[in-house]
Amino acid sequence: MSAASRDALPFTEQWREGNQVQLLINGEDFFPSVFEAIGRAREEVLLETFIVFEDEVGRQLQAVLVAAARRGVRVEMLVDGYGTADLSMPFLRHLVNAGVHVQAFDPQPRFLGMRTNLFRRLHRKVVVIDGEVGYVGGINYSADHLASFGAMAKQDYAVKVIGPIVGDLHRATLALLDESSSLPRPRAPWRSRAEPIDADSAQARVLLSIRDNQEHTRDIEQHYLQALENARERVIIANAYFFPGYRLLRALRDAARRGVKITLILQGMPDMPLVRLCSRLLYNYLLRDGVQIHEYCDRPLHGKVAIVDRDWATVGSSNLDPLSLSLNLEANLVIRDAAFNERLYQHLHGLASHSCTAISQQTALRGYWWRAPLIFVTFHFLRHFPAWVGFIPAHSPRLKPLLDVQPACTPAGLQLKEEETP
Template sequence: MNSQWRADNQVQLLINGEDYFPSVFAAIDCAREEILLETFIIFEDKVGRQLQQLLIGAARRGVRVQMLVDGYGTADLSHDYLQALSDAGVRLQAFDPRPRRLGMRTNLFRRLHRKILVIDGEVGFVGGINYSADHLADFGPMAKQDYAVQVRGPIVADLRQATLALLAESATLQRRSRHWWQRALPLDADSDQASMVLCIRDNQDHPNDIERHYLKALTAARERITIANAYFFPGYRLLRTLRDAARRGVKVTLVLQGMPDMPLVRLCSRLLYNYLLRDGVRIFEYCERPLHGKVALIDRHWSTVGSSNLDPLSLSLNLEANLIIRDESLNERLHEHLQDLCVHRCKPVCRQRVMRGYWWRAPLIFLTFHFIRHFPAMAGWLPAHVPRLKPLLHARQPAEKTT
């Protein structure tokens, strides 16, 4: 774990698109120098169109705008949408775009799943929320429940450097003053003294960093563990560590999908229920709408918010980014929110229900668990390539726009 802890950061928890999009769009609208945006998905809906117009406006007033999207998650933007951004001077790049075969997308694995936004090196956003209207309640029953944080302080320099490193441009863009954060305007923050570390997962230098942070915190837990995760299918060590925590008296609570956007994912999670319930882990299924969150809290200071699920894709294949946060105020706000979900919007899972028909499902559970857990290694047997960045459209240079 090579990342460093940064002290004295401001942090604000953002719940769902109703919190996230106004904060993000206001920051983009105020940008003066630089916008760095990474995301898995942009849809050409009301959220995607508003993002497009704000980025165009920023580029036209001289802000350097760079967008990095995933070649699988953001594969369906129209040429007109992209051309309008490019014409304004926005630099657009896709992570590992691949051609379709028989109308099907082929780049299923090793995705850019991170969601990071950095404005002027002063304010940053990290979480699990994509730029799509399905993160807003008015989308309907399938609107997603999700989380992000807005931060200011020393941690923003690490967010900026992480994006620049992926863009391979850190040597060509000017570094900001060491103490720039002292000039930043304050947030309407949950805390202004949070310690944080940016934890990324990639397929080269940091393949296990997020999982190792989880394991270290879970092993040290003494009072409470609450994990809210959209796609929950962790490996042996994480499962065993959760069971061990429950056995020594830690109150372990999992908030998982009860109304899934991907039914197969919930089926996989349910295969683990008996293993966890029999040692005292409490499981709640969130049934109001699809749960898309990737958050957790441990005891009264440790929290994480980011893009990483606890499943084979996030822990073994995708590029992910989480903030690990030590702060009592943020931890308590997240705890109160998740407790409210458990009490008012979830169904508790009892072992009696799980055990019905367990005798014939046990062999299926065993085979499925071992297949899915070893799937990333099996995927590595397939013909591989080095994921690459590719311009979606070549942005026009200022000189060209005047001719």
């Protein structure tokens, strides 16, 4: 990234006052809201995501982006080269031919048919429309975020925001797009022309926190640590992939020892069983100091949300695991607002009370004799992981456009495949 580009698009965390914030639960809330907002776009749509699948949701996304581009709206779609790896050639061509600028983050070729860019992924899920409306959360563009998908439909969250914080989302997204592009891009500040939303809070104080591999390597983790260190009454964390670093584990334990009611809502019906196994290695350490653990069993939990006391909350893409905390590009909003905190609290409290299995220390100790050596290794791994991960190259992000895609090649690490003709 050139010095001029860095100066033009600085990202520094700042609290922004006077924002409208609306909690969106699962794809049933998120997809209609995003697609309607894109349908109203007049000038610009910026979209970052980890996954787009070529299913009913992916096709709806394609349709609204194509329609926007054909209206003359600048449409930038940035996907991860690992997470979004199997889109067909016709699907991509339809986007590109309409004028959608599709890019993949950190493209890598396949080796023996396998994806190779396993680390340092674009895991952010951000949408910015006309510099006025923003979305941040953990929901990908795939049908498995809808209840109609069946038993393995994911439980997940996002927020819609209107207000000055959208300007920070706009700048952060443009900064990533400009890593590999010299195209001139508008840098308009947030404008107040957007229509009011059905907000859970109308005057929230909000901060955008990102994690990257350059200047913001620990920002999201630091916000969690600061909130836990200052907690006095209650903490609820609902997180899909819970395998945090030693600092966060110690902060949770210390808060519980101070008398703070700590509740963790973790996966009880996992989409990745290995992740659940890793989380369970930590249960006894936390339970013995009073942390309450509930496993959510209605469907796979994919959320990344938390509340602390009565006015702090966070919603975003960052799990509390080594990938999110030390490797991936992530984006969370930190929200200081009593009304939004209460809205999220009531929802999470309902999950813990009615849709979860409480884990007792007796349950956690079953099989402890054979897990004890593994637990010992796990804690030392967590203590030293941030230093060890520094040996994995922190390469500069690479974006590759799909404007010149051809059937014989696979740019941007995407496995492009021709659809069969009837």
